[in-house]
Structure formats: structure tokens, C-alpha cells
Amino acid sequence: MGRAAREAAAILAATPTETKAAALRAAASAMRASADTILAANATDMARGAENGLSPAMLDRLKLDAGRLDGIASALEAVAGLPDPVGESLKNWTQPNGLRFERVRVPLGVVGIIYESRPNVTADAGALCLMAGNACILRGGSEAIESSRAIHAALVEGLRAAGLPEAAIQLVPTPDRAAVGAMLTASGLIDIIIPRGGKSLVARVQDEARVPVLAHLDGINHVYIDKAADPAKAQAIAVNAKLRRTGVCGAMETLLIDRAAPETLAKDIVAALLDAGCEVRTTPDLLPLDPRLLMADTEDWDTEYLDAILSVARVDGVEGAMAHIAAHGSHHTDAIVTEDEAAAERFLRGVDSAIVLHNASTQFADGGEFGFGAEIGISTGRLHARGPVALEGLTTYKTLVRGSGQVRPG
Amino acid sequence: MGRAAREAAAILAATPTETKAAALRAAASAMRASADTILAANATDMARGAENGLSPAMLDRLKLDAGRLDGIASALEAVAGLPDPVGESLKNWTQPNGLRFERVRVPLGVVGIIYESRPNVTADAGALCLMAGNACILRGGSEAIESSRAIHAALVEGLRAAGLPEAAIQLVPTPDRAAVGAMLTASGLIDIIIPRGGKSLVARVQDEARVPVLAHLDGINHVYIDKAADPAKAQAIAVNAKLRRTGVCGAMETLLIDRAAPETLAKDIVAALLDAGCEVRTTPDLLPLDPRLLMADTEDWDTEYLDAILSVARVDGVEGAMAHIAAHGSHHTDAIVTEDEAAAERFLRGVDSAIVLHNASTQFADGGEFGFGAEIGISTGRLHARGPVALEGLTTYKTLVRGSGQVRPG
Numbered sequence: 001m002g003r004a005a006r007e008a009a010a011i012l013a014a015t016p017t018e019t020k021a022a023a024l025r026a027a028a029s030a031m032r033a034s035a036d037t038i039l040a041a042n043a044t045d046m047a048r049g050a051e052n053g054l055s056p057a058m059l060d061r062l063k064l065d066a067g068r069l070d071g072i073a074s075a076l077e078a079v080a081g082l083p084d085p086v087g088e089s090l091k092n093w094t095q096p097n098g099l100r101f102e103r104v105r106v107p108l109g110v111v112g113i114i115y116e117s118r119p120n121v122t123a124d125a126g127a128l129c130l131m132a133g134n135a136c137i138l139r140g141g142s143e144a145i146e147s148s149r150a151i152h153a154a155l156v157e158g159l160r161a162a163g164l165p166e167a168a169i170q171l172v173p174t175p176d177r178a179a180v181g182a183m184l185t186a187s188g189l190i191d192i193i194i195p196r197g198g199k200s201l202v203a204r205v206q207d208e209a210r211v212p213v214l215a216h217l218d219g220i221n222h223v224y225i226d227k228a229a230d231p232a233k234a235q236a237i238a239v240n241a242k243l244r245r246t247g248v249c250g251a252m253e254t255l256l257i258d259r260a261a262p263e264t265l266a267k268d269i270v271a272a273l274l275d276a277g278c279e280v281r282t283t284p285d286l287l288p289l290d291p292r293l294l295m296a297d298t299e300d301w302d303t304e305y306l307d308a309i310l311s312v313a314r315v316d317g318v319e320g321a322m323a324h325i326a327a328h329g330s331h332h333t334d335a336i337v338t339e340d341e342a343a344a345e346r347f348l349r350g351v352d353s354a355i356v357l358h359n360a361s362t363q364f365a366d367g368g369e370f371g372f373g374a375e376i377g378i379s380t381g382r383l384h385a386r387g388p389v390a391l392e393g394l395t396t397y398k399t400l401v402r403g404s405g406q407v408r409p410g
Numbered sequence: 411m412g413r414a415a416r417e418a419a420a421i422l423a424a425t426p427t428e429t430k431a432a433a434l435r436a437a438a439s440a441m442r443a444s445a446d447t448i449l450a451a452n453a454t455d456m457a458r459g460a461e462n463g464l465s466p467a468m469l470d471r472l473k474l475d476a477g478r479l480d481g482i483a484s485a486l487e488a489v490a491g492l493p494d495p496v497g498e499s500l501k502n503w504t505q506p507n508g509l510r511f512e513r514v515r516v517p518l519g520v521v522g523i524i525y526e527s528r529p530n531v532t533a534d535a536g537a538l539c540l541m542a543g544n545a546c547i548l549r550g551g552s553e554a555i556e557s558s559r560a561i562h563a564a565l566v567e568g569l570r571a572a573g574l575p576e577a578a579i580q581l582v583p584t585p586d587r588a589a590v591g592a593m594l595t596a597s598g599l600i601d602i603i604i605p606r607g608g609k610s611l612v613a614r615v616q617d618e619a620r621v622p623v624l625a626h627l628d629g630i631n632h633v634y635i636d637k638a639a640d641p642a643k644a645q646a647i648a649v650n651a652k653l654r655r656t657g658v659c660g661a662m663e664t665l666l667i668d669r670a671a672p673e674t675l676a677k678d679i680v681a682a683l684l685d686a687g688c689e690v691r692t693t694p695d696l697l698p699l700d701p702r703l704l705m706a707d708t709e710d711w712d713t714e715y716l717d718a719i720l721s722v723a724r725v726d727g728v729e730g731a732m733a734h735i736a737a738h739g740s741h742h743t744d745a746i747v748t749e750d751e752a753a754a755e756r757f758l759r760g761v762d763s764a765i766v767l768h769n770a771s772t773q774f775a776d777g778g779e780f781g782f783g784a785e786i787g788i789s790t791g792r793l794h795a796r797g798p799v800a801l802e803g804l805t806t807y808k809t810l811v812r813g814s815g816q817v818r819p820g
Binding site: 010013014087093095099101106108109187191192206207210212214230232233236237239240241244326344348349350352353354355356357358359360361363364366369370371381382383384386387396397398399400401402403404405406407408410 | 420423424497503505509511516518519597601602616617620622624640642643646647649650651654736754758759760762763764765766767768769770771773774776779780781791792793794796797806807808809810811812813814815816817818820
């Protein structure tokens with residue numbers, strides 16, 4: 001599969017935008033045309049999942065219906081309409097000896113995606129890799145294998161319709177653990193592995209991989225409410241950041257409140273969170289604010305709840321907030337709420353996270369919200385790509401040097 | 411050391427350009443002031459090296475004299491004059507909901523450099539890391555340890571003079587293999603490892619590292635002489651690409667000649683290379699060109715000689731050259747010589763190498779020649795940085811998002 005992908009990648013690197021887009025549009029049509037087959041395959045997965053005792057949350061992630069399937073097909077069409085990053089001229093410069101340098105964007109090559117039970121990843125990841133000119137090898141979870149196979153068949157139909165090699169998007173047919181091991185050590189055949197799934201999957205990938213990994217780890221995200229915060233914005237952002245969706249990596253996990261902020265500001269925000277059904281854990285000094293508050297213990301400051309639970313602490317201004325975030329954060333997404341521009345800039349510059357926001361919810365940590373059209377994940381690593389990764393993150397560059405016979409002296 | 415580096419990195423990330431530059435200038439002065447001490451330390455290394463039977467080439471790499479030391483000090487001053495990449499605004503955009511996005515360059519964090527016997531790497535790598543706002547941990551080879559310690563002392567003097575933490579540039583005091591192992595697995599403390607040295611070092615690092623690696627592998631570089639090549643340019647470029655320095659990674663290792671090129675073109679180039687003292691190995695069809703030619707065997711096409719040896723093959727035009735390079739190249743640096751612009755563009759776009767040149771010598775594969783002011787290595791990987799790596803390659807980015815109270819719907 002690796003060798004076939006490598007050959008396909010060489011073809012895709014030189015494939016015009018319109019051909020890649022045509023393949024994705026044809027795949028969307030094929031997916032709509034074979035909706036019955038895909039939904040039947042999904043029903044098989046769902047039945048086996050129920051038998052195997054999957055949790056309701058996992059079954060919901062696995063489930064497809066006509067609406068969700070149409071959403072997946074529409075996402076393929078949306079990716080087809082994104083600007084093609086390949087060939088983009090990133091930089092041009094000339095040296096005194098007359099050599100003209102041009103840095104141009106090129107595909108990464110072969111991308112390996114290892115994911116769990118969401119069948120939509122098969123389509124989303126395949127589409128993003130293709131549009132960025134990469135071949136991909138998809139290794140989906142066993143829970144969703146029938147659904148993934150049926151969706152993959154539609155993608156292959158799209159590739160065929162556009163005259164592209166079928167190996168451009170390959171699905172590991174039998175999702176055993178050995179396939180993951182083989183992918184993680186396929187140096188020279190796979191250029192990058194992107195794991196999408198829970199902590200244990202990502203940890204295994206990072207531990208065993210001999211191929212570079214673009215991984216997402218914890219999102220222990222903070223919202224800091226400055227003494228100069230607008231109370232209405234502060235309350236709306238805190239509630240949205242925690243509760244819009246509690247299971248996403250951009251959800252707030254710790255709320256930091258400036259010790260110099262008015263007592264009512266803290267009290268109202270905490271009440272709003274509690275009223276909305278959030279469990280709130282805090283330090284002894286804040287307990288009198290509301291009888292529903294619970295005591296936090298030391299682990300709370302380092303916990304990604306991914307649930308309607310929040311820890312709240314008081315800190316000494318922007319510097320105190322930055323110190324807390326440096327000690328407990330995970331370099332994912334952190335926000336400040338303030339009307340003081342200087343405090344905001346200090347926070348934006350000083351917090352070492354992939355995404356740092358001023359007066360906006362941490363739940364904007366998402367490639368779509370960034371305007372990338374889609375995302376293949378959010379990188380918490382520091383190399384290559386940081387934050388939401390979409391088409392650009394699936395490319396690299398090369399340098400073209402145009403001369404007139406120059407040789408290097410000395 | 412990792413923890414101290416992490417703390418220093420947090421300070422360096424917010425250090426103004428002028429302070430970093432002042433530290434490097436002070437280090438250059440300290441190096442010049444302590445030239446006697448450094449040269450004495452180097453003499454100790456040289457004596458031990460001779461005793462231990464180091465090759466003349468290795469002893470030459472190890473050797474310092476007044477001129478070389480002054481060159482190292484001048485390089486520190488040159489890095490101090492480079493534009494600071496940190497804080498550079500890379501991209502700005504606004505979303506329909508009013509959120510304003512800004513991607514800014516920030517330091518990578520803590521860089522680990524593992525190198526062999528060249529004592530100048532201690533100064534060069536330390537300077538580049540510092541200027542890009544990174545702390546670094548240097549693990550130099552045991553052959554050069556006295557020289558490296560003496561140079562490192564001057565760097566620390568510079569840091570002190572500028573009021574920067576001494577842990578900004580740390581040298582592993584005892585270069586045992588265990589230190590390498592510890593660095594390679596220091597996830598969370600070291601953000602990137604850059605090995606500088608021979609194949610066995612790089613292979614060990616890539617095999618054992620749990621930290622991302624920016625590595626340089628083989629440079630099996632090609633020059634393709636097209637039928638439309640200017641004969642004088644072709645000859646000058648071929649001789650320079652192979653022989654200017656045979657031991658550098660940008661040296662040509664295989665010459666490809668268009669089957670449709672005039673016989674005299676091939677004959678003259680081969681004669682020029684032979685006349686200049688190069689051993690030339692080729693295929694049976696080319697042997698009649700010159701009695702000094704030797705037969706190549708199949709391994710020659712995949713060999714990085716790093717010596718005055720060259721393999722020469724005939725290929726069918728640009729497409730044939732690209733096929734040969736795809737089969738045998740190492741994605742490092744390849745060149746075409748032609749006056750046919752269309753052929754040149756086809757080659758520039760189609761060859762999947764970090765550096766692709768038209769009418770220029772492959773020996774320009776160098777950060778200094780690219781105008782980067784210096785280089786910490788040439789990356790043959792596809793992620794993060796490709797080709798010569800200097801200050802920019804030692805940074806990453808974060809995204810600042812400025813809002814006015816936006817929360818995410820849905």
C-alpha cells in the first residue's frame with residue numbers, strides 16, 4: 001500500500017486543481033447515489049457496536065443518517081472549492097550573484113491517518129489530502145469499518161471518474177493493530193502520520209512512530225477575566241467557552257479571575273455557569289461566592305474535563321494569569337477578556353499557546369472558524385504546523401533557483 | 411539541564427532583538443580576548459586526537475588557529491546583525507464575524523544540537539538558537555570537548571554581559587553516549603533535536619528519538635545536461651558541482667547527459683572532469699568517449715561518494731532525467747543545464763527535491779548562499795523546514811485572535 005501510495009503521490013503532485021476538484025465532486029455524487037448502501041453498512045456497524053456495548057456517546061459518533069451523509073458529501077464539495085495550495089509562490093528573492101530564488105509550496109507526499117469511530121473522517125481526511133496533492137492511507141477504527149469501506153468506495157469512484165489513480169486514497173481493509181504498527185514504521189513510504197482520536201491512540205502513535213507525527217494532545221484551555229473586563233462579554237464568553245460543546249478540544253477547562261476584579265463580576269459569572277448546569281470547583285477564598293461551589297483539589301488545575309465541569313481560580317492580574325497558564329496550560333488555546341488594550345496585547349504576546357484570543361470564546365479553535373474551509377486536526381506540537389491544520393499544513397515547500405551559469409567560488 | 415533550558419527559553423522568547431545581539435557581540439569579544447585559552451584547549455584536543463589515531467581529515471576539522479577562531483567570532487557578529495525573526499507578522503485576515511486573525515512568528519523553545527568534531531558548531535549553533543529566541547543544549551563530540559568548553563565559556567560570558575540567563579546556551583559537560591540518549595527522549599523539555607554529523611550519528615538519532623528531529627540525510631545530487639545546454643556553462647557547472655568541494659552535501663554525485671545532446675558536449679565535459687582529477691564511472695555506451703572512463707556498477711547510481719568520483723549516465727531528455735532522479739535521488743539538490751526555458755521549468759516543477767536549480771551549480775546548496783546569513787543545517791525531511799535551515803527554521807508561529815466579545819454559535 002505504501003509503494004502504491006508513493007506512486008500515486010508522484011502523479012498527484014502534478015495534477016491540476018480542476019482534476020482534483022472534479023474527483024471530489026464526483027465522489028460527492030457517488031456518495032449521494034449510494035446513500036442506501038452506505039447507510040446499510042452503517043446499520044451493520046451500529047448493530048455490532050450495540051452488541052459490543054459501545055457507549056451511547058460512541059454510538060452517536062458512529063451513527064450516520066441521511067442528513068449526516070449529505071453533510072459529508074457537501075463537505076467534499078466544499079473542499080473542492082478551496083484554493084489549491086500547491087504551486088503557490090511563497091517568497092522570491094535575488095542574491096547579488098544574480099541567482100533568483102523562489103520558494104514554492106508542494107505536497108507533503110504520502111499522509112497516513114489513523115482514526116477511531118467517526119466514519120466522516122474517511123471522507124474529510126481523504127478529501128483534504130487529495131486537494132493538497134497528497135496520497136493518503138486511511139486506517140479507520142474497527143467499529144466503523146463497514147461504513148468507512150462504503151464511503152471509501154464512493155471516494156474511489158470519484159478518483160476513477162477524474163482519471164486519477166485509485167491508490168490516491170487507500171483504506172486499510174482490515175483494521176487490525178498490526179496495520180497501525182506497520183504505518184508508524186513506514187519511513188520512506190509514509191511522510192507523516194496524523195492520529196485522530198483519544199489520548200491513548202495519540203500516545204501510542206507518538207511512542208511508536210518512526211515517521212513524523214502531527215498530533216493533538218490535551219486542550220487545557222483557560223479564559224482569564226481581567227479587572228477591566230466588560231461584564232456582559234465576560235459572562236457570555238465564559239459560558240460559551242465552557243458549555244457550547246464540552247467535549248471539544250477548544251473547550252475552556254479553567255477560568256481565571258483577576259483578584260482586582262469587582263466581586264460582582266466573579267459572582268455573576270460563576271452563577272451563570274452554575275445556572276447553566278456546570279459543576280464548578282474552586283479555591284477556599286471563592287467558595288463564599290455561591291453555595292453550589294465545590295472545593296477544587298490540586299489535580300483540577302491540570303485536568304482536561306471534556307465535560308460540564310470547570311475549575312476557577314483567582315490570579316493577580318495579567319502576569320498572574322500568564323504564570324498560571326505557563327504552569328498548568330497545554331499550549332493549545334487561551335483567552336483574555338478585557339477592555340484594556342495594553343493588558344490584551346501583553347497576554348496575546350506572552351502566552352505560549354497555538355491560539356491566543358482577546359474578547360472571544362476559546363471554542364473558535366477550529367479550522368472552519370479560522371476560515372480554512374475544513375481541518376484535519378489541531379496540532380499542539382511546535383513543528384511544521386501549530387493550531388488548526390488544513391490544506392496548507394498538508395504541504396511543504398521546495399526552493400527553485402534560477403541562474404545563468406553561476407558556479408560557486410572558493 | 412532541560413528544566414533550566416525551559417526556564418531560559420521563556421525569558422528568551424520575550425527578549426528584545428538588541429539584547430540578543432548584544433550578547434552575541436559580547437561573546438565575540440570574549441572569544442577574541444580568550445583566544446590563547448581556546449587555542450590551548452584545542453591543542454589538548456589535537457594532541458589527544460593524534461594519539462587516538464584520528465584521520466588527517468578529522469584532525470583538520472578539529473583544528474583551530476588564530477584565523478579560524480577569528481572567523482568564528484566574526485560569525486557571531488554576523489548572526490547578531492541578522493533580522494530577528496521573532497514577532498514577525500506572517501499573515502493577517504478577518505472573518506465575517508469580525509474576528510481578526512494574526513499569525514506571528516515565535517521561537518521553537520528548546521533546541522538540542524548533537525554534533526561531532528567541529529568546534530565551530532558550538533558557537534554557530536549557539537548563536538543561531540539564541541538569535542531566534544531559543545534556549546539550546548549542545549552535545550558536542552568527545553574529540554573536541556576541550557575546545558567546545560573553552561568556546562562555550564566565551565558564549566556564557568556574552569550572555570552574562572547582556573543580562574541573559576546562562577542556561578540559554580548549555581553545553582553537556584561530559585560527552586558520553588548516555589547524554590545523547592537522554593536528549594533524544596526528553597519530550598516536553600527539548601522541542602527539537604538537530605543532529606550534525608555523519609550518517610551513523612543521524613541514523614542513531616532518527617532511530618532513537620522521541621523528540622522531533624530536523625535531520626540531514628544523503629545528498630545524492632544530480633546535474634542534468636540537456637541537449638539545449640550551453641556547452642561552456644555545462645562544463646563549468648559540472649566541474650564546479652563535483653569538484654569545488656567533494657565532501658559537502660551539495661556536491662554532485664551523478665551527471666546525467668541527454669541522449670540527444672551532441673557527442674562533443676558529452677565528450678568535452680567528461681574530459682574536463684577527468685583532466686581535473688575526477689574518477690568517472692559510466693555505462694558501456696559512453697565508455698568510448700574517453701579511454702580513462704571506468705565501468706559503473708548498479709550501486710554507483712545510489713552512492714554518495716563525497717569524493718572525487720562521479721557516475722555518468724545518458725538519459726532520454728528531461729523526462730528521462732526526472733525518472734532517473736526519482737529512482738535514485740535523495741530529494742536534496744538537483745540541477746538542469748539548458749537554454750530551453752520550457753525544459754528548465756518542467757525540471758524545476760517536476761523534480762521533488764529540497765533545492766532544484768537551473769543553470770547553476772549544486773554547490774550553492776548552503777544557507778549562506780541562499781542569503782540566510784548562516785545555517786544550522788540542511789533539512790532533507792519534508793516537514794517544518796526543507797533545505798538550508800537558519801533563523802526562520804528555528805521558529806514556529808502562533809495565531810492571535812482579536813475579537814469584540816464573539817461567542818461561537820451552535
